[in-house]
Amino acid sequence: MAEIRFAGYGGQGIIRSGIIVGKGASIYDNKFSTMNQAFGPEARGGACSSQVVLSDTKVLYPYVTVSDVLVAMSQEGYDMFEPELSDKGILLIDEDLVKTKPPRGKIKSFSIPSTRLAEELGNRVFANVVMLGFFTAATKLVSKEGMEKAVADSVPERFIKHNLRAFQKGYDYYK
Amino acid sequence: MKANPRDVNSGTYYMDGDVASGYGALAAGCRFIGGYPITPSTEAAETFARIAPKAGAVFIQMEDELASIAAILGASWSGVKTMTITSGPGYSLMMEAIGLGAMIEAPFVILNIQRGGPSTGVPTKTGQADMMQSRWGSHGDYEVIALSPDSPQELFDYTIKAFNLAEKYRCPVMIMADECVGHMSEKVVIPPAEEIEIEPRRLYDGPKEKYLPFKPDQDLVPKMVKAGDGYNLYITGLVHDEKGYPIKNQLEKGKRQKLPTRRLVDKIRLNADKIIELTEEGMDDAEVVVVSYGISYRVAVRGIEKARGKGIKVGHLRLITVWPFPDKKINELASKVKAFVVPEINYGQIVFEVERCSHGQANVVLVPHGGAGVHNPDDIAEAIEYAAKEKKKIRKVIEWKTRLEKFVFEGGCKLNK
Numbered sequence: 297m298a299e300i301r302f303a304g305y306g307g308q309g310i311i312r313s314g315i316i317v318g319k320g321a322s323i324y325d326n327k328f329s330t331m332n333q334a335f336g337p338e339a340r341g342g343a344c345s346s347q348v349v350l351s352d353t354k355v356l357y358p359y360v361t362v363s364d365v366l367v368a369m370s371q372e373g374y375d376m377f378e379p380e381l382s383d384k385g386i387l388l389i390d391e392d393l394v395k396t397k398p399p400r401g402k403i404k405s406f407s408i409p410s411t412r413l414a415e416e417l418g419n420r421v422f423a424n425v426v427m428l429g430f431f432t433a434a435t436k437l438v439s440k441e442g443m444e445k446a447v448a449d450s451v452p453e454r455f456i457k458h459n460l461r462a463f464q465k466g467y468d469y470y471k
Numbered sequence: 472m473k474a475n476p477r478d479v480n481s482g483t484y485y486m487d488g489d490v491a492s493g494y495g496a497l498a499a500g501c502r503f504i505g506g507y508p509i510t511p512s513t514e515a516a517e518t519f520a521r522i523a524p525k526a527g528a529v530f531i532q533m534e535d536e537l538a539s540i541a542a543i544l545g546a547s548w549s550g551v552k553t554m555t556i557t558s559g560p561g562y563s564l565m566m567e568a569i570g571l572g573a574m575i576e577a578p579f580v581i582l583n584i585q586r587g588g589p590s591t592g593v594p595t596k597t598g599q600a601d602m603m604q605s606r607w608g609s610h611g612d613y614e615v616i617a618l619s620p621d622s623p624q625e626l627f628d629y630t631i632k633a634f635n636l637a638e639k640y641r642c643p644v645m646i647m648a649d650e651c652v653g654h655m656s657e658k659v660v661i662p663p664a665e666e667i668e669i670e671p672r673r674l675y676d677g678p679k680e681k682y683l684p685f686k687p688d689q690d691l692v693p694k695m696v697k698a699g700d701g702y703n704l705y706i707t708g709l710v711h712d713e714k715g716y717p718i719k720n721q722l723e724k725g726k727r728q729k730l731p732t733r734r735l736v737d738k739i740r741l742n743a744d745k746i747i748e749l750t751e752e753g754m755d756d757a758e759v760v761v762v763s764y765g766i767s768y769r770v771a772v773r774g775i776e777k778a779r780g781k782g783i784k785v786g787h788l789r790l791i792t793v794w795p796f797p798d799k800k801i802n803e804l805a806s807k808v809k810a811f812v813v814p815e816i817n818y819g820q821i822v823f824e825v826e827r828c829s830h831g832q833a834n835v836v837l838v839p840h841g842g843a844g845v846h847n848p849d850d851i852a853e854a855i856e857y858a859a860k861e862k863k864k865i866r867k868v869i870e871w872k873t874r875l876e877k878f879v880f881e882g883g884c885k886l887n888k
Contacts, residue, residue: 323483330656331657357848358766446485
């Protein structure tokens with residue numbers, strides 16, 4: 297079982313990221329997953345988070361209690377959810393947007409300039425997909441094939457290629 | 472009868488509960504939804520509006536909730552399956568016409584994705600505080616059926632079941648989900664149409680001149696016709712006889728001993744065993760039974776695991792059907808167990824039903840939650856532990872002090888010290 301938290305601002309694709317990971321795991325990898333989201337009344341700019349529980353058996357309790365992975369795309373999201381991260385957890389951040397505190401426990405920390413890489417690809421809306429590629433390579437919780445199918449399945453048809461390129465960019469950055 | 476393939480978008484999806492309910496409504500054969508979109512139920516309305524036209528169904532965004540429910544009652548008598556979709560504030564506005572729907576025995580479904588708090592409350596967060604309103608919200612005697620799904624898959628499955636029950640018993644059927652379940656995404660399998668059982672309308676097929684719109688069959692439910700097909704129809708909210716005519720004069724002449732509204736109550740109460748759906752787990756040697764519904768069922772599972780880890784024998788009774796309430800089941804359990812623990816996202820609603828049916832035989836512990844979130848499973852575990860240890864019979868509902876309540880009312884808020 298793995299508990300994953302994505303945190304950032306509305307508009308960054310935080311909830312979509314949760315959906316893609318959940319879909320990759322439960323539709324294409326044949327595991328079980330539950331995705332929950334938290335957002336405020338505003339459509340853009342407000343603090344926003346999503347959580348995914350992955351499991352080999354049916355997920356009963358659907359919420360993150362201690363996260364195994366925290367993906368932070370904003371300082372506020374990092375500050376709010378860092379305490380929830382397990383001592384042995386994995387932390388993934390957008391290095392241009394988040395300043396981290398000194399490391400704690402055995403947390404493995406990885407950073408990527410996901411928004412900047414997305415801008416290089418032509419549009420910062422791909423930042424979350426770059427991050428998902430990075431996430432896939434760093435955590436290995438969901439198969440690369442499953443994630444790619446889930447990405448392709450979750451974006452408008454004419455943008456599938458762009459998104460898969462963004463995904464690959466994030467995936468390769470991990471090496 | 473099997474579902475129409477035109478209405479069923481078979482496949483495997485990753486979707487949230489609201490969306491699943493929209494698909495479920497269409498699969499059940501719903502032809503009309505009149506609604507006034509409201510968070511956190513909007514996605515259900517959007518989904519139906521998007522998929523309905525291809526199947527020849529209609530979604531109309533009405534001017535408000537009063538119009539929404541009035542429109543679906545009319546549509547129902549015109550012969551189609553109908554539903555409306557709402558959340559707390561809209562639900563309150565619909566109360567008057569829910570009574571009308573019960574009175575004119577229109578089959579209809581209401582999807583209520585509950586939010587937290589009274590009034591406008593917390594639109595994007597959860598609550599389970601509309602449960603009693605569902606049962607008693609409109610005036611006068613009537614009964615309803617209310618279901619409480621706990622996952623997107625169940626929102627699909629039980630939306631279909633809600634339509635089937637509405638057709639079978641011709642009463643208001645509420646799907647009492649909540650924001651957590653509505654906005655939670657999981658895998659949803661929509662089966663092929665031939666695997667979906669749907670209940671057709673009970674249509675009258677006798678001679679036109681002999682049709683009595685409110686003459687019940689043996690199971691106390693009358694047969695319907697479609698308004699506009701040339702039958703003599705008089706449909707009113709006034710108490711009416713089998714023809715549908717108001718019975719004031721007959722009452723004055725002393726001709727009738729009992730009001731026909733008795734049947735509105737009896738058709739559900741006497742069929743309760745057929746309607747009620749529950750799940751039970753770990754009951755055989757249980758000392759304490761947790762009674763839960765909706766999202767709280769899934770949260771309670773974690774609390775129960777923790778309590779079992781400490782050697783406590785806990786059973787779990789899940790109410791899939793909340794109304795009619797499983798009186799008999801609770802009463803039967805009450806004679807065998809020490810206590811019930813009821814976690815719900817309100818300050819006590821279903822817990823009082825449990826207390827009523829327990830008739831003082833077992834202690835009843837409420838684990839409350841004010842809304843906008845779910846319980847900390849540790850609170851449920853500790854309440855179970857307490858309930859298992861308590862030797863005294865306590866003749867009232869015991870309110871467990873949760874971490875959140877202690878924080879808010881004993882630490883954070885001076886007024887309540």
